[in-house]
Amino acid sequence: MTIRLIKKIYCVLILGLVKVTTISAHAVSDTTKLIAGITRKLISENNSAVTIANVEYPESLQDQKEQSLEYVENFSNKKRNYLISIYEKGKAFFPKVEDVLKSFQLPVELKVLVALESGFNGNAISKAGAVGYWQIMDAVGREYGLHIATGKHKYKKKDDRKNFTKSTLAAAKYLRDRCRELNSDLLLMVASYNCGIGRVLNSIKKCGNPDAGFWDIKKYLPAETRNYVMNFIALNVIFENYENFTNKQLVFYPALIENTEEKNAFYNNNLPPVSANLD
Numbered sequence: 001m002t003i004r005l006i007k008k009i010y011c012v013l014i015l016g017l018v019k020v021t022t023i024s025a026h027a028v029s030d031t032t033k034l035i036a037g038i039t040r041k042l043i044s045e046n047n048s049a050v051t052i053a054n055v056e057y058p059e060s061l062q063d064q065k066e067q068s069l070e071y072v073e074n075f076s077n078k079k080r081n082y083l084i085s086i087y088e089k090g091k092a093f094f095p096k097v098e099d100v101l102k103s104f105q106l107p108v109e110l111k112v113l114v115a116l117e118s119g120f121n122g123n124a125i126s127k128a129g130a131v132g133y134w135q136i137m138d139a140v141g142r143e144y145g146l147h148i149a150t151g152k153h154k155y156k157k158k159d160d161r162k163n164f165t166k167s168t169l170a171a172a173k174y175l176r177d178r179c180r181e182l183n184s185d186l187l188l189m190v191a192s193y194n195c196g197i198g199r200v201l202n203s204i205k206k207c208g209n210p211d212a213g214f215w216d217i218k219k220y221l222p223a224e225t226r227n228y229v230m231n232f233i234a235l236n237v238i239f240e241n242y243e244n245f246t247n248k249q250l251v252f253y254p255a256l257i258e259n260t261e262e263k264n265a266f267y268n269n270n271l272p273p274v275s276a277n278l279d
Contacts, residue, residue: 053251058240060107060186061233067215068233073252075234076245083238084246086115090239093120097168104172106179107186112235113193114168116228122162125155132161134171144170187214187229191221194228 055072057065076083090111097111117135118124130137141148141161149157160166175189178197182188191214192200203220204212218226244250 051251051255053254054244055237055241055250055252058109058236060109061236064187064233068230068237069252071230072234072237075231076238076250076252079234083235086119086235087239087242089120090115093164096164100168100172101175104176106172106175109186109232109236110175110190112232112239113171113190115235116231122164122167131155131159132167133164134161134167136161136167136170136174140174141170144173146170183211185213187232188217190229190232191225195222195225199225 055069061068093114094111097114098108101108101110114120114133117130118133120133122133124133124135125131126135128137131141136144136146138148146160146166147158148161149155149159151157160170171193175193178189178192181197182192182200188200199221200217203217204210206220207217209216214229218229238245238250241250
């Protein structure tokens with residue numbers, strides 16, 4: 001039985017338990033407290049606990065949860081050290097990027113692109129010739145007013161793409177223009193930053209739907225771009241839930257706990273108090 005199927009079965013079981021429990025919806029106004037009470041009853045009656053999913057998505061990514069949650073969970077498990085490292089390094093960069101994005105009325109979630117692009121390394125150079133914090137190509141850099149070094153030893157010369165402030169402003173201007181072209185679709189904007197606006201527009205055309213979103217055109221995009229967008233979602237979700245992530249208390253799907261030690265830890269640390277009598 002696959003992990004995905006097991007998770008779905010757990011969700012169905014929990015929803016079923018909620019439905020058959022004879023509790024008036026008016027008895028407890030807070031849904032979280034209601035579920036917590038039901039969980040307590042399960043602990044006492046079945047000697048097992050139901051963990052409640054507590055993962056939260058940023059507001060701008062709420063609509064992406066269903067199709068990305070499993071990917072984010074796997075990413076959080078496999079890339080734990082990377083995520084912690086990026087979060088710590090980002091403390092010196094993300095606030096500054098957020099300020100620039102806000103000045104261009106862009107979603108602050110775009111800040112993680114600088115981490116995905118260069119890992120905050122201003123001297124980073126890609127195989128394709130993209131340079132700096134935001135991995136900007138020569139032509140794009142010139143289009144957005146950056147000084148681009150030229151000549152045989154150009155990568156050793158002064159180049160605005162290696163300047164954090166200047167390159168961040170250029171990247172924000174690029175994203176602002178993509179925002180206008182792509183009807184403010186966040187994931188399409190992110191995809192365009194990776195593979196170019198032309199590839200995204202061509203993928204929309206192949207899809208046959210002028211209003212297509214990322215999930216509609218995903219199969220037409222390069223594999224690198226598909227992973228890039230998914231990683232963008234993953235970083236934002238983990239950073240939104242960073243405290244629970246680092247404490248290993250981030251729960252993506254409801255699940256049953258039967259181990260006594262783990263069950264007690266969950267009961268003591270995660271269940272909110274219940275003020276109403278649920279018996």
